[in-house]
Amino acid sequence: MSDESRDAGHADLLDAIESGEGYYLACENGHGSLPPQRICPECGSRELTQEALPEEGEVETFTVIHATTPSFAEDTPYVVAVVGLGPVGLTGQVRGVEPDAVETGASVRPTVVETETTGERTIGFRP
Ligand SMILES: [Zn+2]
Incomplete structure (x- = not known):
């Protein structure tokens, strides 16, 4: 992932938090991570869903x-x-x-x- 897309993902997170809709990414094994991620950093799962922070x-x-x-x-x-x-x-x-x-x-x-x-x-x- 390039630095540019990481920055864009971070800006999205800031926008979401600012509007009271902050979220994190959850995998099916209950791990949470912060966007931008495509793969769970703990178990490698690609099945990430957005959950309300x-x-x-x-x-x-x-x-x-x-x-x-x-x-x-x-x-x-x-x-x-x-x-x-x-x-x-x-x-x-x-x-x-x-x-x-x-x-x-x-x-x-x-x-x-x-x-x-x-x-x-x-x-x-x-x-
Ligand atoms: Zn996981």
């Missing part, structure tokens, strides 16, 4: 970012979290909470945010 998930792990690449420079400090949503883990910036207040196990909702530095859309979470 749960509206709320739990912070599994997170990192407070104080220094980063220039394209995120104005966003620091910010928190990048891996949030468990059903069978998938989604990575994104946590917004609307002080970095010190983010906790493992906190409930958050996936959303789409713009980075403060470049205005690019990216996956985010809000309490």
Whole structure:
């Protein structure tokens, strides 16, 4: 798969999350993965179906970012979290909470945010 089609798939996911219709891909063995995928990364199944992403998930792990690449420079400090949503883990910036207040196990909702530095859309979470 080319980089271009991966980007297009990612943009589709952002659009879907933004309109409240986020989804993941499920195979018949119960594995979940994030688009774009054509094959289940865990078992190689090609029978992938789109399933609605749960509206709320739990912070599994997170990192407070104080220094980063220039394209995120104005966003620091910010928190990048891996949030468990059903069978998938989604990575994104946590917004609307002080970095010190983010906790493992906190409930958050996936959303789409713009980075403060470049205005690019990216996956985010809000309490
Ligand atoms: Zn699978």
